[in-house]
Amino acid sequence: MTTPMLTKNQSLVFDILTKAEAPLSAYTILDKLRDQGFRAPLQVYRALDKLLEYGVVHRLESINSFVACAHPHEDCHSHGLVAFAICESCGQVIEFHDDEVDHRLMDWLKSQKFKAEKSTIEIRGHCANCAA
Amino acid sequence: MTTPMLTKNQSLVFDILTKAEAPLSAYTILDKLRDQGFRAPLQVYRALDKLLEYGVVHRLESINSFVACAHPHEDCHSHGLVAFAICESCGQVIEFHDDEVDHRLMDWLKSQKFKAEKSTIEIRGHCANCAA
DNA sequence: ATCAATTGCGTTATGCTATAACGTGTGCGA
DNA sequence: TCGCACACGTTATAGCATAACGCAATTGAT
Numbered sequence: 001m002t003t004p005m006l007t008k009n010q011s012l013v014f015d016i017l018t019k020a021e022a023p024l025s026a027y028t029i030l031d032k033l034r035d036q037g038f039r040a041p042l043q044v045y046r047a048l049d050k051l052l053e054y055g056v057v058h059r060l061e062s063i064n065s066f067v068a069c070a071h072p073h074e075d076c077h078s079h080g081l082v083a084f085a086i087c088e089s090c091g092q093v094i095e096f097h098d099d100e101v102d103h104r105l106m107d108w109l110k111s112q113k114f115k116a117e118k119s120t121i122e123i124r125g126h127c128a129n130c131a132a
Numbered sequence: 133m134t135t136p137m138l139t140k141n142q143s144l145v146f147d148i149l150t151k152a153e154a155p156l157s158a159y160t161i162l163d164k165l166r167d168q169g170f171r172a173p174l175q176v177y178r179a180l181d182k183l184l185e186y187g188v189v190h191r192l193e194s195i196n197s198f199v200a201c202a203h204p205h206e207d208c209h210s211h212g213l214v215a216f217a218i219c220e221s222c223g224q225v226i227e228f229h230d231d232e233v234d235h236r237l238m239d240w241l242k243s244q245k246f247k248a249e250k251s252t253i254e255i256r257g258h259c260a261n262c263a264a
Numbered sequence: 265a266t267c268a269a270t271t272g273c274g275t276t277a278t279g280c281t282a283t284a285a286c287g288t289g290t291g292c293g294a
Numbered sequence: 295t296c297g298c299a300c301a302c303g304t305t306a307t308a309g310c311a312t313a314a315c316g317c318a319a320t321t322g323a324t
Contacts, residue, residue, distance in 0.1 A: 007271095007272065007273090008272095008273095009272080009273075010272095025309080025310075026309095026310070026311075027309070027310070039274075039275075040274070040275065040276085041310080041311070041312085042273090042274080042275085042311090042312075042313095043273075043274075045310095045311065045312075046272075046273080050272095061193045061194040061252065061254070062193040062250075062252050064281095064309085064310060064311095083237065083240075085241060085244060085246045085248070087246075088249070094244060094246070096240060098236060098237075098240065100232075100236050101233050101236050101237060104230060104232050104233050104236070105215065105230075105233060105253075105255070108215075108228060108230065109217060109255060109257075112217060112226060112259075112260065113259075113260035113263070114217045114219075114226070114255070114257055114258070114259055114260065114263075115257045115258045115263045116217075116255045116256075116257040117220070117256055117257040117258070118194075118255070118256045118257070119253075119254070119255045119256070120193065120194045120252055120253070120254040120255075120256075121237075121251075121252070121253050122193070122251070122252045123237070123241060123246070123248045123250070123251045123252075124248075124249055124250045124251070124252075125241075125246055125247045125248040125249040125250070126246070126247045126249070127244070127245075127246055128244065128245035128246065131245065131246075131247045139300095139301065139302085140301095140302095141301080141302075142301095157280080157281075158280095158281070158282080159280070159281070171303075171304075172303070172304065172305085173281080173282070173283085174282090174283075174284095174302090174303080174304085175302075175303075177281095177282065177283075178301080178302080182301095196280085196281060196282095196310095265324105266323100266324085267322105267323090267324085268321100268322095268323090268324100269320100269321085269322090269323100270319105270320080270321080270322105271318100271319085271320080271321100272317105272318085272319085272320100273316105273317080273318080273319100274315105274316090274317085274318105275314105275315085275316090276313105276314090276315085277312105277313085277314085277315100278311100278312085278313075278314100279310105279311080279312075279313090280309105280310080280311075280312095281308100281309080281310070281311095282307100282308080282309075282310095283306105283307085283308070283309090284305105284306085284307075284308085285304105285305090285306085285307100286303105286304085286305085286306100287302105287303085287304085288301105288302080288303075288304105289300105289301090289302080289303105290299105290300085290301085290302100291298100291299090291300090291301105292297105292298085292299090293296105293297095293298090293299105294295100294296085294297085294298100
């Protein structure tokens, strides 16, 4: 899928996320955009829905937060499963793709005749800088 | 870790989960236990915390729900990463362990000097029965 | 030109998920 | 018997997400 022109709200949300050094929750994004006229959570969630659909933003299920994709120029939907390492100290996120893991999981799903639609692979822990 | 004797509340919550055919949210569990005297979410969450700690229950981050471990007799903490396939139609969950995926992810984390603590691998889609 | 369908937007209200903070009771070892 | 750890109960609150309404702009077919 090619990413269409972003609307005003979508751009605002996307910019906040690309500038952030860590994942942001929807309500944090809302607070950061109050000066630009945002008043309600739905304004954020609607923009996020589209950005997720376009594959330029990821949702981190385990921390109810969102990050800009680390590979903004490609289509994230095309490189299969995405894994994230999330530092619980500094919040930094490392994004990661691996064909081997991909195939292995996909083969197993196939053996179960399970039709995969969305995937979540998230590892929480401490990054090199923050590890004790 | 060997699982200690469960308290009354922990047993009630665990029983509900083992009898359920699909993952349950904390509030659904609460509703099912009102007749046994449960009144507040914390009663459920506190029991769940312990059950998670003992490794007899898993939390499914992507759907904010909980399931009894499919391998009740072993210690789930000991067989490394756990993956789940979650059917979005019937709610059924298939639990899955794979050393290959394990090693691959762990090697990558090691290469990043990332200390993993908790992991989440969840695939949403449709099971063999529910697939169109 | 006009009508219908689609899409984005704004607002209010609500529902679902999770935890803080306080106090009670019980058992157990120093 | 004192102190500590732990489970428990309750009230209140915080944090995350969506339902339902209505308006405006765009597009595209008739």
